[in-house]
Amino acid sequence: MSISIHRALPPGLPAPGIEPLTQPYWEGTRAGRLIIQRCRDCHRFQWGPEWICHHCHSFELGWEEVAPKGRIWSWQRPHHPVHPALNGHTPYIIALVELPHADGVRMVGNLLCGATDPVVIGAAVQAVFEPHDDADPPYTLVQWRLAG
Amino acid sequence: MQGGGSSRRMTERSLRGKAAIAGIGETTYYRHGQSPDAEFKLALQAILAACRDAGIDPREVDGFASYGGDRSDPPRLAAALGIRELRFSNMHWGGGGGGVAAAVANAAAAVHAGMADCVIAFRSLAQGQFARYGRGAQSSAATGDDAFLAPYGLMSPAQRFAMKITRFMSDHAIRHEALRAIAMASYHHAQTNPRAVMRGRPLDEAKYDASRWIIEPFHRLFDCCQENDGAGAVLVVPAERAKDLPHRPVYLLGAAQGADHRTAAPVHNAPDYASAHFKTVARQMWAMAKLGPSEVDVVQAYENFTGGVLLSLVEHGFVDPARANEELVLENLLAPGGRMPMNTSGGNLAECYMHGLEMVNEATRQLRGTACNQVPGPEVVAVLGGPMVTPVSSLVLGTEATL
Numbered sequence: 001m002s003i004s005i006h007r008a009l010p011p012g013l014p015a016p017g018i019e020p021l022t023q024p025y026w027e028g029t030r031a032g033r034l035i036i037q038r039c040r041d042c043h044r045f046q047w048g049p050e051w052i053c054h055h056c057h058s059f060e061l062g063w064e065e066v067a068p069k070g071r072i073w074s075w076q077r078p079h080h081p082v083h084p085a086l087n088g089h090t091p092y093i094i095a096l097v098e099l100p101h102a103d104g105v106r107m108v109g110n111l112l113c114g115a116t117d118p119v120v121i122g123a124a125v126q127a128v129f130e131p132h133d134d135a136d137p138p139y140t141l142v143q144w145r146l147a148g
Numbered sequence: 149m150q151g152g153g154s155s156r157r158m159t160e161r162s163l164r165g166k167a168a169i170a171g172i173g174e175t176t177y178y179r180h181g182q183s184p185d186a187e188f189k190l191a192l193q194a195i196l197a198a199c200r201d202a203g204i205d206p207r208e209v210d211g212f213a214s215y216g217g218d219r220s221d222p223p224r225l226a227a228a229l230g231i232r233e234l235r236f237s238n239m240h241w242g243g244g245g246g247g248v249a250a251a252v253a254n255a256a257a258a259v260h261a262g263m264a265d266c267v268i269a270f271r272s273l274a275q276g277q278f279a280r281y282g283r284g285a286q287s288s289a290a291t292g293d294d295a296f297l298a299p300y301g302l303m304s305p306a307q308r309f310a311m312k313i314t315r316f317m318s319d320h321a322i323r324h325e326a327l328r329a330i331a332m333a334s335y336h337h338a339q340t341n342p343r344a345v346m347r348g349r350p351l352d353e354a355k356y357d358a359s360r361w362i363i364e365p366f367h368r369l370f371d372c373c374q375e376n377d378g379a380g381a382v383l384v385v386p387a388e389r390a391k392d393l394p395h396r397p398v399y400l401l402g403a404a405q406g407a408d409h410r411t412a413a414p415v416h417n418a419p420d421y422a423s424a425h426f427k428t429v430a431r432q433m434w435a436m437a438k439l440g441p442s443e444v445d446v447v448q449a450y451e452n453f454t455g456g457v458l459l460s461l462v463e464h465g466f467v468d469p470a471r472a473n474e475e476l477v478l479e480n481l482l483a484p485g486g487r488m489p490m491n492t493s494g495g496n497l498a499e500c501y502m503h504g505l506e507m508v509n510e511a512t513r514q515l516r517g518t519a520c521n522q523v524p525g526p527e528v529v530a531v532l533g534g535p536m537v538t539p540v541s542s543l544v545l546g547t548e549a550t551l
Contacts, residue, residue: 009299009300013299013301014289014290014299015289015299016295016296016298016299017290017291019291022295046417047415047417048293048414048415050414054413073315074312074314074315074318074421075311075314076307076310076311076314076364077363077365078301078302078307078310078362078363079360079363079364080304080306080363082304082307083301086301091364094301094302094311096311096416096421106415106416107296107415108296109300121314121315141300
């Protein structure tokens with residue numbers, strides 16, 4: 001099977017370390033599902049993963065699938081390569097994406113569009129699951145593209 | 149009755165006028181990697197200079213306060229300097245210069261509380277000897293928050309803060325020219341400062357506008373601090389002691405440190421995200437100082453990035469975001485005659501990135517009347533520490549007339 005996957009950034013950047021606290025999220029992304037932390041007691045969503053519900057102090061934190069869509073809350077277009085893997089591969093776009101249907105939690109990802117395209121705060125975006133099957137262990141990043 | 153008495157005592161719990169900066173010192177400031185001396189030696193040189201300035205035998209120092217994870221630890225300093233008795237060792241958490249004012253305040257709190265008599269607040273940095281800030285760690289897997297950031301190419305301090313700036317500038321329709329004025333003020337003042345690394349390298353609008361992007365939309369090269377080698381130190385003593393020392397005492401009027409609600413929420417989820425996180429800190433600082441921004445004669449505002457300076461100025465009440473485009477113009481920011489002379493030694497951008505310690509020294513020089521870009525007769529100077537780097541901190545210094 002050879003599927004050509006266009007990745008947002010070149011290979012060589014740090015992989016996400018999969019830790020016990022964050023494992024359900026990464027298992028979800030491998031399956032193409034966006035799963036984030038939700039308190040079993042007060043039912044608030046929170047992101048990133050925390051050890052406690054910062055709202056009600058419950059340690060009973062579950063995980064729940066949310067719709068893979070959001071809107072751009074802020075963004076940046078780095079030009080200076082902060083890692084050797086990025087030499088010659090800038091600029092690129094990092095977006096801060098708000099999930100209004102999940103208590104407004106925010107996620108960070110790359111915006112999949114032309115490197116010099118204009119970016120508009122508030123624009124609707126859709127998650128794109130970007131597999132890194134060749135990594136050991138394999139992982140899948142959540143990226144974003146403009147919706148519609 | 150008892151409640152009333154206790155609340156009366158509460159209102160008396162203040163550092164206002166209780167401690168003073170009696171000495172200031174710094175090393176030669178170098179471009180990063182250019183120091184001929186090791187970081188620890190730089191720390192010793194700055195501390196000795198501050199003691200010499202205060203007319204105090206270095207062996208009399210009995211405490212050290214620092215921040216930003218300074219590597220020159222107090223027992224080692226005390227051993228090297230032959231200090232007789234170490235009574236106070238203090239490290240303010242947080243990276244960079246968020247803690248610069250807190251270190252001075254912690255030193256003041258120690259001498260006021262009787263835990264020590266003669267405390268050095270300092271910062272030493274040799275970034276040639278150790279790692280640079282402007283590049284991410286080179287590890288293969290990212291953990292903690294970084295697992296959700298580094299794979300997306302978000303690793304540097306500039307990147308951690310850039311989206312705060314994008315949002316704030318967009319919300320308030322503030323133009324990049326306001327940030328240009330902040331950068332140009334620092335470079336302007338550095339041209340007459342013999343200590344400044346950027347002396348002889350003036351900045352004009354054309355040079356700024358032509359400089360390369362670090363991050364769009366608001367971080368050109370000149371919006372970002374340098375990285376430097378050097379050290380700076382101040383000597384803090386009880387207010388009554390300062391009166392017997394060679395220099396006009398510079399009193400701590402107010403100081404505060406900390407962060408507002410959940411600023412360190414993971415993965416950029418701070419509720420008040422587009423902030424330098426000074427809102428609660430500034431309120432506490434002004435309350436202790438018993439004055440406000442309109443009574444400040446000179447401002448030293450830590451520049452990690454010019455966007456952070458804008459947020460600091462807004463959150464301390466110096467600039468109205470709705471008027472930032474009109475207020476943040478070069479002529480307003482220049483000594484001696486500007487409406488709000490700012491970063492009068494060149495600051496982090498152009499004097500030296502000594503994590504803001506150079507700004508405490510400059511505030512002291514302004515109040516002594518010995519600054520290279522002296523504002524006429526200032527009585528109150530504010531030092532706003534590193535913005536966005538919680539726990540952040542700020543302080544206000546004043547002359548005897550302000551007590």
